[in-house]
Structure formats: C-alpha cells, structure tokens
C-alpha cells in the first residue's frame with residue numbers, strides 16, 4: 001500500500017464570477033522514502049493539490065476523487081489541518 005495515493009483529484013472553488021476548476025483529474029502515488037517533484041506553470045494547481053491533501057482549503061471548496069493517506073480516505077473529511085493523521089507533515 002502506498003503512503004499517499006491520490007486518484008482523479010478535482011478541486012473546484014465557487015466564486016462570485018463562477019466556478020474555478022483549479023485541479024483536474026490529478027493522480028499520483030508516493031511510497032515511504034520516495035520524493036515527488038511537481039512541475040508546472042504558475043496557476044496550474046500545484047499548491048492547491050497539496051493544500052487539499054493537507055486540509056488547508058476553504059470550507060466551501062469542492063473536492064472530488066480520492067486521497068488515501070496510509071489507507072485512510074481524506075476526501076469527504078472537513079478541511080482542517082491533518083495533525084492527527086500526520087499528513088500535514090508529509091507535504
């Protein structure tokens with residue numbers, strides 16, 4: 001089992017000007033001892049991907065897909081710093 005397994009992650013922000021679809025269908029997995037570098041142009045969703053994993057996005061954010069951390073599903077849980085699961089220290 002991977003340490004972190006992200007599948008088909010989508011992140012959408014409702015705004016006054018409409019929905020911002022910041023992350024589209026992102027999938028990756030990281031094992032113990034692995035390091036993953038993420039490269040992309042400004043605004044492509046690198047920070048938002050990591051904030052979703054760490055539970056640091058606004059409560060109104062719509063997050064779909066799956067984020068398994070040590071086998072636990074984080075999607076659907078409230079966006080709060082993941083101190084108890086330790087995920088906040090992984091990214």
Ligand SMILES: Nc1ncnc2c1ncn2[C@@H]1O[C@H](COP(=O)(O)OP(=O)(O)OP(=O)(O)O)[C@@H](O)[C@H]1O
Pocket residue numbers: 013015020022040041042043044045046047048049058
């Ligand atoms: N709270 C928010 N509400 C609405 N849109 C947002 C919010 N946070 C981020 N975005 C938008 O999501 C998109 C992805 O932003 P993100 O910060 O993840 O990009 P990035 O790849 O980290 O860019 P950079 O290389 O400049 O750090 C951008 O269009 C950004 O404006």
Ligand SMILES: [Mg+2]
Pocket residue numbers: 046047048
């Ligand atoms: Mg960034």
